[in-house]
Amino acid sequence: MERSVIIAGFGGQGVILAGKILAQAGMDDGLEVTWLPSYGPEMRGGTANCTVVLSDEPVGSPIVDQPTGLIAMNRPSLDKFEAMLATDGVVVVNSSLVDRTADRDDVRATYLPFNDLAASAGNPRTINMVALGAYLKASGVVPLETAKRAMSRMLEESGKSKLIDVNCKAIEEGYNAA
Amino acid sequence: MGERLLLRGNEVIAEAAIRAGCECYFAYPITPQAELLEHMARHMPRLGRTFVQAESEIGAISMVYGAASTGVRTMTSSSSPGISLKQEGISYLAGSNLPAVIVNVVRGGPGLGNIAPSQCDYFQATKGGGHGDYRMIVLGPSTVPEAGELTILAFDLADKYRIPVMILADGLLGQMMEPVELPEPVDLESLPAKDWAATGAEGRDPNIILSFDLGPENLKQMNLVLQEKYREIVNNEVRYEESDSQDADIVIAAHGTIARIAKSVVRMARAEGIKLGLFRPITLWPYPYEPLRALADRVDTVLTVEMSAGQMWEDVRLAVAERAKTPFYGEMGGVVPTPLTILNEVRKHAN
Known part of the structure; x- marks a missing residue:
């Protein structure tokens, strides 16, 4: 089975890192994965996004027409990508910043205040981990513990070990709230 | 490894x-x-x-x-x-x-x-x-x-x-x-x-490395x-990959990124009964003309897909040499065709 998710938000909301952690977790879980960032000029000011594909077979296209998942960190992301979602797809919406619900009635939507949950985890900048936790619960694509291990290792390798605890807490906040 | x-x-x-x-x-x-x-x-x-x-x-x-x-x-x-x-x-x-x-x-x-x-x-x-x-x-x-x-x-x-x-x-x-x-x-x-x-060059004759000779006969020899x-x-040194081509009626000829996207298209096309295969040159020079020609003898259509106006398409047509139809689909300017857009092109040429 192949699953794919577009993670989208403002530049600075950490969507690129959330995608990398998901891809790493998928790989650690024995899946084939691709991670593709939007690297065009749209990253400055507009929406940033990345696409992660996870499959038990070799991944063909890293670009997807109909993703099975969407993490919308802000309103423009939901507006831009909702229509693309596959039927029965999963959409996780940051209700702290998105003032509408999904138009589609053939997708499974989860609304959570990422900004509030990140703040209660102890650091408002962990909204990407809250979002990832919520998506993991909604999609079941990789186990929470695998994602936490992948995230901890990646933070450690980039010399940010002191951020591991708060990010673990944030990913759990999102997972448990979803 | x-x-x-x-x-x-x-x-x-x-x-x-x-x-x-x-x-x-x-x-x-x-x-x-x-x-x-x-x-x-x-x-x-x-x-x-x-x-x-x-x-x-x-x-x-x-x-x-x-x-x-x-x-x-x-x-x-x-x-x-x-x-x-x-x-x-x-x-x-x-x-x-x-x-x-x-x-x-x-x-x-x-x-x-x-x-x-x-x-x-x-x-x-x-x-x-x-x-x-x-x-x-x-x-x-x-x-x-x-x-x-x-x-x-x-x-x-x-x-x-x-x-x-x-x-x-x-x-x-x-x-x-x-x-x-x-x-x-x-x-x-x-x-x-x-x-x-x-x-x-101490202890041996000098090695001379140059790209010119003023004498036409000498430069001809270098050429x-x-x-x-x-x-x-x-x-x-010709290298290429052929996949799902054994029973194919139509093959996509593509290189690099487009070839991997085409692998998804092959799965989608086969799910709807279109016998689609893929021919992927790995060496773009030397181009695998002979293998592609042999493949063209067995299929109806070789559809070239590229992120260009049809540059590799010229080599495909040289290889196929009228043995099969050779339509083209390309995108330019940095637009990357998605699997569905390529599948739509395939459908146009499927029987």
Whole structure:
């Protein structure tokens, strides 16, 4: 089975890192994965996004027409990508910043205040981990513990070990709230 | 093979070059290959090797010429407009029988274009972007792991034939991450000696490396030597991949990123009963004309799909030579066709 998710938000909301952690977790879980960032000029000011594909077979296209998942960190992301979602797809919406619900009635939507949950985890900048936790619960694509291990290792390798605890807490906040 | 790592295409090309024994790397930064240069900047000095951010692309390719003349493994990398600037140097490398690896992470063109993925430098890479009767081996990786494998191969082929070899990637392959097992480092001591290199002539006759001769007859002889070498490469080094082609009515001919997207299209088409296969040249020069011709005898249609106006399409039509229909679908300017858009093209040509 192949699953794919577009993670989208403002530049600075950490969507690129959330995608990398998901891809790493998928790989650690024995899946084939691709991670593709939007690297065009749209990253400055507009929406940033990345696409992660996870499959038990070799991944063909890293670009997807109909993703099975969407993490919308802000309103423009939901507006831009909702229509693309596959039927029965999963959409996780940051209700702290998105003032509408999904138009589609053939997708499974989860609304959570990422900004509030990140703040209660102890650091408002962990909204990407809250979002990832919520998506993991909604999609079941990789186990929470695998994602936490992948995230901890990646933070450690980039010399940010002191951020591991708060990010673990944030990913759990999102997972448990979803 | 080592552990599985999640890495970008640009990083994998750089790391594979290091493991292939690249001793000297020269480049000028440009998107979308910046991570390649950054990886080299981070690791080459630590290994006691040479990293120079040159004053320009022309400076970088000229430094490659100098380093290659001394017999060390050397590489430069850039993206489309920067590769255009290197063409004079590539012609000189070819004319002087010098081995070197040149990486082009192609972006939208012409002119300054943009930084989005494209395959619009196929003509420049495969038909001779510089002056003179020369050829360059051109390798077209389709996945991140293959980008690493072909980089190692590029150094081996460059040395074997004393020829510049290009890795023709694109921005998508350079930017995306995928699991990869990096190859073990090459033992430099195990490589064949380069008795032609300019290493200091004490105790022996000087080795002379040049790309010119003012006498037409002599220059003709130099050209004949090159042409003989190119024939040998055509005979020995053609590489390609054919998949799902045994029972196919229609095949997509595509290279690089488009070929991997086409693999998804093959699955989708077969799910709706269209017998679709894929023909993927790995060497873009020498082009796999004969295998594609043999395939064309068995199928109705060879659909070329490219991120260009139809550059490889010319080679496909040369190969197919009216044995099958040869429609074309392409996108330009950095637009990447999605699996569904390609599938729609396939449907138009399916019975």
